[in-house]
Every structure is written in C-alpha cells, then in structure tokens.
C-alpha cells in the first residue's frame with residue numbers, strides 16, 4: 544500500500560561554485576504516499592563537506608513514518624489514513640490507541656481483548672505511591688508527571704529491554720494504562736485528598752474521571768456526556784507527527800534509553816507554553832483579557848513585534864488553515880457547557896469573540912494564524928472542574944500513545960541511528976590559553 548521510498552528516479556542537483564569552479568552533486572528525491580517529497584541528503588556532508596542549516600527544523604524531515612499525516616494547507620489530520628473527524632465521531636480512545644500502536648482498527652474481539660489488557664494494567668506498583676510524598680503539595684503536576692513516569696523504570700524491570708519487541712509492547716501497554724492513574728493521583732495529592740484506585744468495570748475515560756473526582760465518603764458516577772467528551776478530547780490529542788515532544792521522545796529513544804525515561808522527556812518538552820502548555824496559557828490569557836472590551840488591546844499586543852505577547856491557542860507550525868481538532872473541540876465545548884448549564888459561560892463567549900475578531904484581522908489572515916487544538920480545550924476542562932495546572936497533564940495522558948507508537952516505529956526503523964545533529968559554529972577559532980595570573 545505505501546510506496547517504497549527507495550523506488551524513485553527523481554534527483555535533486557546542487558552546484559557549488561567557488562574559486563575552484565563548479566562542483567555538481569546529485570541527491571535522490573524520496574516520495575511518500577501523500578505530502579511533500581524529500582531530498583535524501585544523508586550523504587551531503589560526506590560528498591560536499593557541507594551541513595544543512597535549519598533551526599527549528601522548518602524544512603526538515605527527521606524520519607520516515609506511517610503513523611500520522613497532516614496537510615497544513617488543507618487542515619487535514621490522518622491517523623493510519625483515517626480522518627481525525629471520523630475517529631473522533633465513531634471511535635473511543637482505546638480504539639484509536641490500538642490503531643496507532645498496531646496500524647489497523649480493531650475488530651470487535653480484538654477491541655474487547657485490548658480493553659481488558661489495558662484495564663488490567665491501570666494500577667501502579669504500591670511503592671510508587673510513596674513517590675508523591677516527596678513533592679510539595681503545591682508542586683506543578685507536570686513536575687510530578689516528569690518525576691513519577693521517569694521513576695517507572697525503577698519499578699518495571701521486565702519491560703526495559705528495547706531490543707525485545709514483547710518487552711516494548713508490555714512497556715507500551717503499561718504506559719497507556721497507568722498514565723491516567725498517575726495523573727489523577729497528582730491531582731489528588733495537590734488537593735490533600737486520598738488516592739482513588741482504578742476500577743476495572745469503568746471505561747478508560749470514566750476511570751480517569753472517577754480517580755479524579757471520587758472521594759471515599761460517597762459514591763461517584765461520571766456524567767456520561769462528560770465521559771464521552773473526555774474520551775473524544777483524548778482522541779484529539781493522541782498523536783501529531785513529529786511535534787516537539789514527539790521529536791524529543793524519538794531523540795531520547797535513539798540513544799537506547801528505556802521507554803519510561805523517553806516518555807518522561809516527552810512530558811518535559813510538552814510542558815512548554817509554545818507546545819502543550821498552551822492550553823493552560825489560553826485560560827490564563829482569557830482571564831487576563833477579562834472582557835470583550837479589552838480584546839482589541841490584546842490583539843494589538845499580539846501584533847506588536849516589540850511585545851513578547853502572543854495570542855495563545857492561535858497559530859501552528861504546520862496548520863496554515865483551521866486545525867481540524869479545534870473544530871471538533873469547539874463543538875465538544877458547546878456540548879459540555881450545555882450539559883452543565885453553562886451555556887453563557889463568559890470565558891467561552893470571550894473566546895468566541897476573540898476568535899471572531901482575530902480571524903477578521905489582516906495580520907492573522909496574512910500570517911494564516913487560526914485557532915489550534917489548545918484554544919478551546921481549557922474552557923472544557925475548567926467547566927469539568929479540572930484545575931488549570933492539570934490541563935497539560937491531560938494532554939500528556941492523551942499523547943502518551945502517540946509518543947510510544949512513534950518510539951516503537953523509530954526502534955523498528957532500519958534507517959534510524961542515534962540522533963546527533965551538527966551546527967553552524969560562530970564562536971572563537973582556536974586561540975592560545977591565558978594563565979590566570981595573566982588575565983586582566
């Protein structure tokens with residue numbers, strides 16, 4: 544089905560012209576199934592003695608992948624060829640997890656077994672419980688996630704050998720299964736409430752909401768509309784090509800680091816406000832704007848090159864059209880607020896007015912800045928009673944499957960080797976050492 548990238552005759556020609564005259568080089572063009580072709584420059588340095596230069600990797604393909612494809616101009620997102628809109632509408636999160644990990648949607652029997660396998664791995668080793676007590680109660684839950692997920696390599700020694708496909712799959716299942724428990728316990732610890740253990744009779748999203756909001760003194764049953772909304776939000780955040788955190792996981796994994804350490808590195812990268820931390824930053828921004836009357840002031844700041852302020856939840860490296868996830872997220876936002884009787888939630892009104900004004904402003908139109916996945920998610924989470932500091936944690940829970948699917952693909956890729964970029968060096972050339980006694 545997918546075109547072998549070696550089978551191509553198209554070439555890229557580079558001519559270097561200097562005092563020695565012209566030196567001509569050719570490099571193969573590799574073709575994917577869809578999307579831009581690539582120039583295979585793996586021999587460029589050996590052939591020419593030159594590096595490429597691409598800070599932020601705006602024009603660089605770091606790997607071959609079969610997992611996710613984004614067409615930024617069309618605003619489309621595919622997981623193993625399926626549209627995100629179809630998956631969000633017709634699947635549950637574990638079906639999408641199965642698809643990302645194994646390459647195909649499960650049949651009914653496969654779906655049931657996978658659900659059972661994941662559900663039975665949701666508990667944590669009891670001693671991990673004590674890890675939380677080392678943190679301050681007011682620690683940011685992303686700091687807790689980095690620490691506890693990294694510590695899993697100190698507990699699950701039977702799934703650390705990355706050369707063993709079975710151990711890689713066991714680690715993958717454990718991470719998908721345990722992330723909601725780790726996340727919910729980070730919240731409970733911050734609240735001073737007792738940890739709530741997972742329940743095997745609940746779905747993935749219901750289990751997460753139960754561990755977040757149940758208390759020992761009374762029964763808790765997750766609102767089905769909110770559970771479905773949470774499940775859909777997890778789907779929308781599951782994977783997204785070679786974004787910063789996924790690239791972090793791949794680079795960490797390329798050295799042979801264990802999967803728990805690699806996912807902990809991905810969590811750390813996701814935390815940044817330019818990436819997964821944007822959902823938290825959107826809420827803080829909306830609260831700072833406060834009223835529709837102040838929107839023009841903040842739009843002006845976002846356009847001012849001398850002001851570091853950016854409209855959080857807007858813009859994207861790849862999407863130069865509406866992020867398809869944001870459209871589904873906006874619909875989910877209305878569903879949740881309607882269910883909770885918060886139809887006139889001021890923050891939603893403010894967000895929709897901000898979006899309306901921004902999308903009419905020539906700066907945003909010219910630079911093709913549209914709402915991204917983070918613009919509406921925070922409003923939903925806040926309406927569900929989830930604190931702002933937990934927003935990026937939820938993103939990390941959802942993205943774990945994407946990270947681990949890409950990590951597995953990287954290890955299985957015969958072309959992959961340890962990632963080790965070079966640089967354009969502009970520091971001092973070699974110079975004579977100056978002894979301390981002679982330094983003025």
Ligand code: SDX
Pocket residue numbers: 782783785786787816817818819821845846852853854855856857858859860861910912915916917
């Ligand atoms: C995620 O990569 C992924 O796939 C990420 C993600 C995923 O699922 O993994 O989709 C999740 O991280 C979504 C993005 C969440 N971040 C935010 O919402 C933060 C606000 N957005 C910006 O920081 C920015 O848009 C980025 C970081 C998302 C993208 O930055 P790029 O690709 O480096 O683009 P850029 O900074 O070069 O911007 C191009 C121009 C610049 O102006 P000029 O220098 O050309 O004059 O657009 C401007 C920028 O100043 N610009 C913005 C803006 N985003 C870009 N101006 C105001 N507000 C913004 N939000």
